[in-house]
Amino acid sequence: MRAVRYLEIAGDLRQRLAAGEFVGGRLLPSEAELSAAYGASRVTVRKALEELRADGLLESRQGFGWFVPADPLQQSLGRLGTIEAQLAASGVDAERRILDFGFVKPPAWVAAVLGTGSLLRVRRLNLADGQPFARVTVWCPERLGSALSRDDVGRASFYELLPVELAGATQTIGAAPAAADDAELLGIPAGSPVLVCRRTTTSSDGEAVLLAEHIFPAHRTEFVVELPHAGSSMAPEGLQLTTGPNGRSRPANGGARA
């Protein structure tokens, strides 16, 4: 089993961080010192440090050093409001930038919902006030999507465009490490957490007609559910918690980083 040096060092530093060795506003040893201590080059040590930075465990300032951030990843919670209200209040324009528009063969998990036929796939980046806000992929059967142009999907929502009556939807909310391309589009480090929301919309005749995947950067986004009556169950009404079938021990992101 091969080992990767910088991941080893990152793991060791992670342990030392968890042990509280560096807390208290103190700086870590300099890259040069760490390099000597671990017997690795500065490039390698740096990669390990970048790894921890991507996890929000460390920060650095040029000319100063590496340190444990004062508030490691909390915040961004607290003040709440609807997205529409926020956007309207601050007068920002919600731009939709189409990244990709075309008919493709769906991957397995999409085919399981919409069928294996050719599907219209639209990938776009939603911007709020110029800031990337969400990476969206919409899948739609060719039968319905063939009437749509690239300009259509940039102007209006699929709900308004599709010539079918929509009945209901099922939405799943999960989390995952950001893929490299999504991370770049959203302006976040690869591997940092993103909220993944997949919604299957069905028409009034019970057929799945739309599958949308929204990917939000976790540090800027969260969902809020208002529950008029608190149920006795752990999961609130309207929400169902599902567990995956596997107890697979999730490996460290050996390659998930890039």
Place this chain on the structure above:
Amino acid sequence: MRAVRYLEIAGDLRQRLAAGEFVGGRLLPSEAELSAAYGASRVTVRKALEELRADGLLESRQGFGWFVPADPLQQSLGRLGTIEAQLAASGVDAERRILDFGFVKPPAWVAAVLGTGSLLRVRRLNLADGQPFARVTVWCPERLGSALSRDDVGRASFYELLPVELAGATQTIGAAPAAADDAELLGIPAGSPVLVCRRTTTSSDGEAVLLAEHIFPAHRTEFVVELPHAGSSMAPEGLQLTTGPNGRSRPANGGARA
């Protein structure tokens, strides 16, 4: 009947993978090493590896190596049901292991909701069929919590225990990298994504009486929302998307390296 070499190798690798020989954020032996070990050419070994890649068991990156993917398939979509129903149906026992029970001064974000007075804090680990399932922290005002014993909270839920009438709740669903201690409890690597659900429950007289934080490993958990009518908005009914104040400066170039 002639044996097909690359299928033999694939089968052997499958066993070794199932035995957990390679998990853990490390790399498999290189194709050259496997080639020597199995006495087969690199092309043959490669075909075996590709076989496992097709099954989602392995991934590779050019110049890096083969590794067990961070995301063990999606699935778990489709099969829906409440957590209670699922647990009951599969006959697993949902154990609650109390980690911590005591009165403490709340951190700022809790004090903002429940006040700055001393609070009962219960930290526990929820297990489903022996597997860690969620790390839960419950905060409760001393006035209400002083009547509860450690055994009480291990046996029943707070909803059943509190002598007040509960009116409603607000739940936020977000994602974050796992803290080191949570990661250890849940059996996942530190920094990997977790779903963070915080629910504030209010009594019938409008006072916040309970604050619960559930932390789920993202790769095993996702929320499902059933939406009878599809709204025209991007965010489904009952869900509001909120953006944080975003004062936090994320590392500008964290993982932006391609």
Place this chain on the structure above:
DNA sequence: TATGTAGACAAGTATAAGACAAGTGCGAGC
């Protein structure tokens, strides 16, 4: 034809060693 072997090459990654620019902290000197 299907399968396997052997080899070569391109492209990407890991690591080392070094150089330089730019930012920070601090003390000497004014």
Place this chain on the structure above:
DNA sequence: GCTCGCACTTGTCTTATACTTGTCTACATA
């Protein structure tokens, strides 16, 4: 008070070697 320079830091780049996967061709064998 103030500026200046020095020491030290991170940020970024180059050069180089070794190793890895990705892809291809040529050939052997049943």
